[in-house]
Amino acid sequence: MGGCCDDRGFGRDSGVTSGEVRDHGTNRQKRSVAQRIAFVVLGIGSLFGFFFLGFILYWIIRQGAPALSWQFLTDVPRKMATEGGIAPMIVGSIYLTAGALLVAMPFALGSAIWLSEYAWKGWWVRAIRIGVNTLAGVPSIVFGLVGLGLFVYALDFGVSLLSGACTLAMLTLPILIRASEEALRAVPRSFREGSLALGATRWHMIRTVVLPSALPGILTGSVLGMARAIGETAPIMFTATAFLLTQPYPHSLFDKVSTLPYHLYALVQFNPHYNETKHIQYGIVLVLMIVVTLLNMTAIVWRIRARRSKAW
Amino acid sequence: MVDRAKTSEDRRTDASGTEEMRATRDWVKRKFFGETIIDVKALDFFYGKNRALKDVSMSIPKDGVTAVMGPSGCGKSTFLRTLNRMYEVVPGARATGDVRFQGENLLKTDPVVLRHKIGMVFQRPNPFPKSIFDNVAYGPRVHGLKNRKKLTPIVEHSLKRAALWDEVKDRLKESAFSLSGGQQQRLCIARALAVTPQVLLMDEPCSALDPKASDRIEHTARELSEDLTVVIVTHNLQQAGRVSDHVSVFLAGGELAEFGPTRDVFDNPNHPQVKSYLEGRFG
Numbered sequence: 001m002g003g004c005c006d007d008r009g010f011g012r013d014s015g016v017t018s019g020e021v022r023d024h025g026t027n028r029q030k031r032s033v034a035q036r037i038a039f040v041v042l043g044i045g046s047l048f049g050f051f052f053l054g055f056i057l058y059w060i061i062r063q064g065a066p067a068l069s070w071q072f073l074t075d076v077p078r079k080m081a082t083e084g085g086i087a088p089m090i091v092g093s094i095y096l097t098a099g100a101l102l103v104a105m106p107f108a109l110g111s112a113i114w115l116s117e118y119a120w121k122g123w124w125v126r127a128i129r130i131g132v133n134t135l136a137g138v139p140s141i142v143f144g145l146v147g148l149g150l151f152v153y154a155l156d157f158g159v160s161l162l163s164g165a166c167t168l169a170m171l172t173l174p175i176l177i178r179a180s181e182e183a184l185r186a187v188p189r190s191f192r193e194g195s196l197a198l199g200a201t202r203w204h205m206i207r208t209v210v211l212p213s214a215l216p217g218i219l220t221g222s223v224l225g226m227a228r229a230i231g232e233t234a235p236i237m238f239t240a241t242a243f244l245l246t247q248p249y250p251h252s253l254f255d256k257v258s259t260l261p262y263h264l265y266a267l268v269q270f271n272p273h274y275n276e277t278k279h280i281q282y283g284i285v286l287v288l289m290i291v292v293t294l295l296n297m298t299a300i301v302w303r304i305r306a307r308r309s310k311a312w
Numbered sequence: 313m314v315d316r317a318k319t320s321e322d323r324r325t326d327a328s329g330t331e332e333m334r335a336t337r338d339w340v341k342r343k344f345f346g347e348t349i350i351d352v353k354a355l356d357f358f359y360g361k362n363r364a365l366k367d368v369s370m371s372i373p374k375d376g377v378t379a380v381m382g383p384s385g386c387g388k389s390t391f392l393r394t395l396n397r398m399y400e401v402v403p404g405a406r407a408t409g410d411v412r413f414q415g416e417n418l419l420k421t422d423p424v425v426l427r428h429k430i431g432m433v434f435q436r437p438n439p440f441p442k443s444i445f446d447n448v449a450y451g452p453r454v455h456g457l458k459n460r461k462k463l464t465p466i467v468e469h470s471l472k473r474a475a476l477w478d479e480v481k482d483r484l485k486e487s488a489f490s491l492s493g494g495q496q497q498r499l500c501i502a503r504a505l506a507v508t509p510q511v512l513l514m515d516e517p518c519s520a521l522d523p524k525a526s527d528r529i530e531h532t533a534r535e536l537s538e539d540l541t542v543v544i545v546t547h548n549l550q551q552a553g554r555v556s557d558h559v560s561v562f563l564a565g566g567e568l569a570e571f572g573p574t575r576d577v578f579d580n581p582n583h584p585q586v587k588s589y590l591e592g593r594f595g
Contacts, residue, residue, distance in 0.1 A: 121403070189401075190438035194500070197398055197434075198451040198507060199427040208450070209440055 060286050067283030076248040081267060082276050086284055088248040092161075092257035093291070095250065096240060097229045099165030100172055101222055107169075108176035109218070115177070116184040117206055136174035141234040143171050148238040162253040164240020171235050172225040179221020183214040216306030220299045227295035231288065233261040243270065260288045336575070347374040349511060349541045350395060350418075355409035357390055357566065359402065364390045365566040368409075372511075372558075377533060377542040379552040379574065382562035383589065388545045389435075391562065392513050395543065396430040397423035413511075428455070430511040431504035436520045437496035439488035439503070444480050447488045447499055451507035466506055474502035475532050494525025501532060512536060514544040518551065530555045549590065553578060561586045 075085030111128070119125045147167030157163040187210050195205040242256040243266040250257050258266075264284045267277050348371040357365035364387045372378050380388045393399040394407045400423060411418045418426055439447050448467040457463060467484070471477040476498040480491070488499055497517055504512060514533065518526035533542050533555055546552050552559055553574065560571040561583075569583040581587045 188438075190434060190436060191440060193398060193401060193434060194438040194440060194503075195450070195454075196401065197396060197427055197432040198454055198503065199424050200450075200454045201424055204454060208453075213441055 057289075060282060060289060063279070064282035064284075064286030067279040068286065072280075072283055073287070077263075080244070080273070081263070081271065081280070082273050086260065086263065086280070086287065088245060089258050089260045089263045089284070090287065091249055092241070093230050093259040093261075095161055095257060096164050096168060096236060096259055097226045099161060099253075100168035100229050101176075101226055103165055104169035104173050104176055104225070105222060108173055108180055112177050112180035112184055112218075113206060113211075116181050117202065117210065132174045132177050135170070136178075139234075140171060140232055143167050143235040144238045146170070147235060152239055158254055159239060159242070159256055160254040161240055161250050161257050164236040164257065167235045167239045168229045168232065171232060172229045175225040175228055176221055179224060180214070180218045183217025183221060184210060186217060187213045216302055220302045220306070223295055223299040223302070227292050227299070230259075230295070231261055231292060233259075233265050237262055237265070260284050260291075264288075348372065349374040349413070351410075351412040353410040353412070355391075355394065355407060355411060357387065357394060357399070357407045358405070360404045363566060365394070365407075368562075368566070368568045370560055370568060370571045372541065372543060375537060375539065375541055376557035377537045377544060377555050378558040378560065379556035380543060380545045380560050380562065381547065381549070381552050381589075383564055384547070386562040386564050387566035388562050389515055390566070392432075392515050392543060392545050394419070395511070395513055396427050396432055398427075398432060428507055429509055430513060431507060431509035432513040433497070433500050433504055433515065433517045435516045437493055437500050439491070439496050439499050442488060443485050444488050444491070444499060445484040448502050448506050451503060455507065467502075470502040470506040471499075473505050473532075473536065474498045475528065475535075476502055492525070494521050494528060497521060497525070497529055498532065501529075501536075505536075509540070511541045511543065514542060516545050516547065518546070518548070526551070549592070561589065563589075 072085045073090065074087050076088055077086065078084030111132075115125065115128065119128075144167065147163060147170070151157045151163035151166045152159055155163075157166070191209045191213060192205055195209045196202070200208070236259060240256065241258050241262040243258065243263070245256060245258055247255070261284075264281055267281050267284075268274065271277055350372040352372070353369050355365055355368040356363065368391065380391060382388045390399060394411065395413075395418070397418070399405045399407065407419055409419065413426075413430070418430075440450060442450070445467055448470050449463045452463055452466055457466075468477060468481075471480060476495060479495060480486075480499075483490070488496060491499060497520075501512075501517075512533075517533075518529050521529065530551060533544060536542055537557075544552075544555065546555075556574045558572065559574040559577050561569050561577065561581075563569045563583075563585055570577050570581055570586045577586070578590060581590055
């Protein structure tokens, strides 16, 4: 549309007569047709992404909304999970992701501080960075198997909340490291210099100036890490979960739990009553989507608020 | 540098005729040959392979204001940052030479201890995202003073010395960012003063401020120089003329071309390039 007007303007300005111009003119028309077609095709292409999102949301809400009720959210599963609610799975998901965060955060913060504050450029820093990025790309089922070998058997935590949290921690580690490092690097150099110039040691500076300034960013990153972890099935299905729990809620770190995605997986994969539990399946998905959306929105709100309160 | 200083001394002797000029010269000598607080000898500075300072030697007199001037990129900020080792935050930066401060080569001492004695105010006001009180109390707290009852008088005294107390005494708990740019810079001065340094380095402290705020900073610097040595980097000739007792002029390439009492250097520069710099022909 804008291009069309530009074209006309160009034609007028050029002020050349004769057939040459007409040639250019037809050429231009051809080109503008091609351009328009390209716009339309690309526009449709971009609509697809939007369309799929819309379709998924529509489908989930249509199928899952009828299942949502107070009882669904607060009751335990009954009759081989064909009736009742999903409260233990919600609790299990929260325990596992929160546990993963607790386990991963000290490591993530430590390596982020080291990477951004202490490490000079060198091959080992580059190696660590590559390692962290590769860790982010490792398929989640690999974490599951490693977790099974390491935490369940080698460290003898058993199939438990603890093993699952540790395995999920490995998965979220690169997200947390990257988010924390970014937040730390965003702290202006002038703060650091101001602190050092007053005779502070590097560690004192980090503790009193850098970390407090980076905290909102680090929190935002950890919420995003949680949002990532809560949807994972593969890392926890060997290490933490059971479909039919002997007790709905874990009493210790060494108890088994179930989570929303795992419960769904089990319902669909192993349960002979696929059709009877359909509303529960979509209910779970809807709850999961709501939780993830809420987590992401929390992160966005925190980020905006942190940005607004920043005066630098 | 040494030769040039000698020739300038000769010329001054030749030029001095009247009583008034002799009196000026005596005053100048007292200032010039008075106590030295930082004695810089053969200082070289490198960023990687780039040489930023070339064989710089000068004796910074105790108390008073010493201005450091020169065209952009001449290494005047670098020079200032060697005096409290702040250049070390830049990877690959290194300084060689002998910079005597309290009988020690400060290039070889512990920078953390050194910075307790040599404070710094930066080009742009850089208060921490904390309250006004906490900003000023930051330094003493670094030293391990945690007691609020003991901190309060220090904060008050520092803010008074930086001529900010009257404006902020009722809102010490407010964020430092609620202050104007000029107030923030005076807060940074107060913050530096709170650790009672003997030398205060100021790196173009007025370059981000309007003329009125600059004026107040200059005034503060003058007052502080009664019992404190102020070394101020500035590219503003008028400012250097107003505020400083001594002035050193660097030239591109990190060479110290001229150092002496301000009036002397301004009225009678030796180096032809310094002359044209002072006349505003470059830089």
